[in-house]
Amino acid sequence: MIPIEGNQLIGFKESGKGTEFFQSANPATGAPLPYHFAKATADELNHACEKASEAFQQYRKATGATKAAFLEAIAVEIKSLGNQLIEICNLETALPKPRLEGERDRTVNQLLMFAGMLREGSWVGARIDTANPARTPLPKPDLRTMHLGLGPVAVFGASNFPLAFSVAGGDTAAAFAAGCPVIVKVHEAHPATSELVGKAIVRAAKATDMPDGIFSLLHGNGNVTGIQLVKNRHIKAVGFTGSFTAGKALSDAAAQRHEPIPVYAEMGSINPVFILPRAMQATSQKIAQGFAASVTLGTGQFCTNPGLLVYEENEPGRTFQKYLTIEFGNISGGPMLTANILRSYTNAITRHITQGQMEVLARGKDDPTQNCALPILFKTTGAVFAEHPALAEEVFGPTSMIVSAASRNEVLSIARNLSGHLTATVHGTDEDLADYRELLDILEQKVGRVVINGFPTGVEVSHAMVHGGPYPATTDGRSTSVGTASIFRFTRAVCYQNMPQGHLPAELQDNNPLGIWRLLNGEQTRESVK
Numbered sequence: 001m002i003p004i005e006g007n008q009l010i011g012f013k014e015s016g017k018g019t020e021f022f023q024s025a026n027p028a029t030g031a032p033l034p035y036h037f038a039k040a041t042a043d044e045l046n047h048a049c050e051k052a053s054e055a056f057q058q059y060r061k062a063t064g065a066t067k068a069a070f071l072e073a074i075a076v077e078i079k080s081l082g083n084q085l086i087e088i089c090n091l092e093t094a095l096p097k098p099r100l101e102g103e104r105d106r107t108v109n110q111l112l113m114f115a116g117m118l119r120e121g122s123w124v125g126a127r128i129d130t131a132n133p134a135r136t137p138l139p140k141p142d143l144r145t146m147h148l149g150l151g152p153v154a155v156f157g158a159s160n161f162p163l164a165f166s167v168a169g170g171d172t173a174a175a176f177a178a179g180c181p182v183i184v185k186v187h188e189a190h191p192a193t194s195e196l197v198g199k200a201i202v203r204a205a206k207a208t209d210m211p212d213g214i215f216s217l218l219h220g221n222g223n224v225t226g227i228q229l230v231k232n233r234h235i236k237a238v239g240f241t242g243s244f245t246a247g248k249a250l251s252d253a254a255a256q257r258h259e260p261i262p263v264y265a266e267m268g269s270i271n272p273v274f275i276l277p278r279a280m281q282a283t284s285q286k287i288a289q290g291f292a293a294s295v296t297l298g299t300g301q302f303c304t305n306p307g308l309l310v311y312e313e314n315e316p317g318r319t320f321q322k323y324l325t326i327e328f329g330n331i332s333g334g335p336m337l338t339a340n341i342l343r344s345y346t347n348a349i350t351r352h353i354t355q356g357q358m359e360v361l362a363r364g365k366d367d368p369t370q371n372c373a374l375p376i377l378f379k380t381t382g383a384v385f386a387e388h389p390a391l392a393e394e395v396f397g398p399t400s401m402i403v404s405a406a407s408r409n410e411v412l413s414i415a416r417n418l419s420g421h422l423t424a425t426v427h428g429t430d431e432d433l434a435d436y437r438e439l440l441d442i443l444e445q446k447v448g449r450v451v452i453n454g455f456p457t458g459v460e461v462s463h464a465m466v467h468g469g470p471y472p473a474t475t476d477g478r479s480t481s482v483g484t485a486s487i488f489r490f491t492r493a494v495c496y497q498n499m500p501q502g503h504l505p506a507e508l509q510d511n512n513p514l515g516i517w518r519l520l521n522g523e524q525t526r527e528s529v530k
Helices: 042-059 064-080 082-093 097-120 170-178 191-207 222-231 244-255 277-300 315-329 339-355 382-387 408-416 430-435 437-443 484-490
Strands: 004-006 008-010 013-015 021-025 032-038 127-129 143-149 153-156 182-185 215-218 237-241 263-266 273-275 308-312 359-363 376-381 399-405 421-427 447-452 491-497 518-520 523-525
Touching: 004 191, 008 042, 008 191, 021 191, 032 082, 032 191, 042 182, 042 215, 042 222, 064 082, 064 097, 064 170, 064 191, 082 097, 082 191, 097 170, 097 484, 143 170, 153 170, 153 222, 170 182, 170 237, 170 484, 182 222, 191 215, 222 244, 237 244, 237 484, 244 263, 273 277, 277 308, 277 315, 277 399, 277 421, 277 430, 308 315, 308 408, 315 359, 315 376, 315 399, 339 399, 376 382, 382 399, 382 408, 399 408, 408 437, 421 437, 430 437, 437 447, 484 491
Parallel strands: 004 032, 127 518, 153 182, 153 237, 182 215, 237 263, 273 308, 273 421, 308 399, 376 399, 421 447
Antiparallel strands: 008 013, 008 215, 021 032, 127 143, 143 491, 359 376, 518 523
C-alpha cells in the first residue's frame, strides 16, 4: 500500500496548516491504513469559503455548455483513476470491488446526465410574459423569469456511498450544474478515496478554465468542521446524506444563522413494505426471497433497505413467515463501514432483544473472521407496534421487523401513524390495489417514492427519480437528492421586469438563441417572441 499524506484542497492549491491528524482504517479487520490526514483549521475553512464566493461571481454566468464541459471533464478524470480508486476505496470501506465499480459508473453517469441536461438548456424553467402597454387601467409590464444558482454549496460526504454520494456525487454534480461552487467536507471513513476524487475534480477544473475556488475539499470532525462550514456566511446551501442526529444538528445550525440557509439532509428511513392478501397467497415465496435480499443488501447499509414489513395475520401469512425465516437463516453477515456504525447496530439489536417487545424470528450466518454485523429478523404484532413508537425508528444495518396485523383496519392504522420515509412498497394484485386504494392514498402522503410489486433498494439515477420524503426522512420533503430535479435545491428564481434585450440572459432573449423550451405567455414553445 502506498502511504498517502493528505492536506486540504483549497481551490487549486493544497494547504497543510492543521496540527491535528487522523488516519483511516480497514473496517473488516480494524487495522489502521497508512493514509494520514490533517484536519482543517478555521483559517483554512474560511479561506476556502472566501475563494468559493469569489469564484461564484464568475461561474454563475457560465453557459450551459461551459458547465457541461466541466462535468464531462470530471467524469473523464474519475475514470482515469482506474483500479487505484477501487483498491483504496475497498480498503477503506470493505465494500466489494464489483459494488464499487458499479458505484463509480453511477458517479460518472450522473455527471454526464447533468451535462446533457445543461447542453439542452430547458431546465432553467424560462417564463416570459410579454408587455401590454395598452392594458387598462394599468399597463402590463414585460416579465421574464429563470432559475439561477444560489452561491457556494457545502456538501457532506456519506459513509455508505463513498463515490456516488460523496466528493463528486449527486450533490456536487447538481450544485456545479446549477452554477454553484462546492466545498466538500470529507467523511472520515474514506479520506484517501475522497482525496483521489477531489484531486480529479481540481484537474478537471484547471483543464476547462474554471475559476480558482470553484472546488475545495476539507478534512475534519463533523461536529467541528462541519458546523463551522454550515455557519460560514459565504455558504448558501447544504447537501447532506447521513444520520438523523448529524443532519438535524446541521439543519439547526443553519437555521440559527443571521441569514438562514436551506439544508437538504437525507437522514434515513425504515421504508415500510405492505403485502396485501391476494399477493400473499399467490407469490409469498418469491416475496420472501426478495424481501430478505433487499433487507441485507450491502449489509443493510443502504438508506432504502426495508426495515418494516406489514401484513394481515392468516394462514398464507404464516406460510410466508416460514419462507422468510429460511431465507434469513441462509444469509451471511458482513463487515460494516465503520467501527462506530457496527457498534450502533449491535447496541440497537441488543436493546430490541432485551426489551422483549419483539421476538427474534431468524438469525443469519455469522462470519467470525471479520467485524461482522449479523442479520436479524424480528416479529411483533400490530398492537405492540402501535404501543411502542420507538420500534418505528431506523436501525442502520441488516435487520428488519415484520408486523402481523389483526385486520385491514389495523394495516391502515399502521400506515396512518407512520412518519415520513423515503419509500413505501406495496405487493398486491390488481384486485388488491383496488381494494386497498386507501392505503395508496395514505402512503403517497408519507413518502417520496411508492414502489409496487418490487423492492426499494436500487435507486435509479434518472430525470424522474425522487429520492426524498417528508420529515424526518429529509429536512425538506419537497426535494430529491437523486436525479436531475435535484438541481433545484441549489437555485432560486429571478424575475427581470422591463429589462432591455441586451442585458437579459440568453435563455430569456426574444430570439431564443439557445432554442430551449420556454413558457411564453402561458404556452410551452421554442418559438421566438414575436
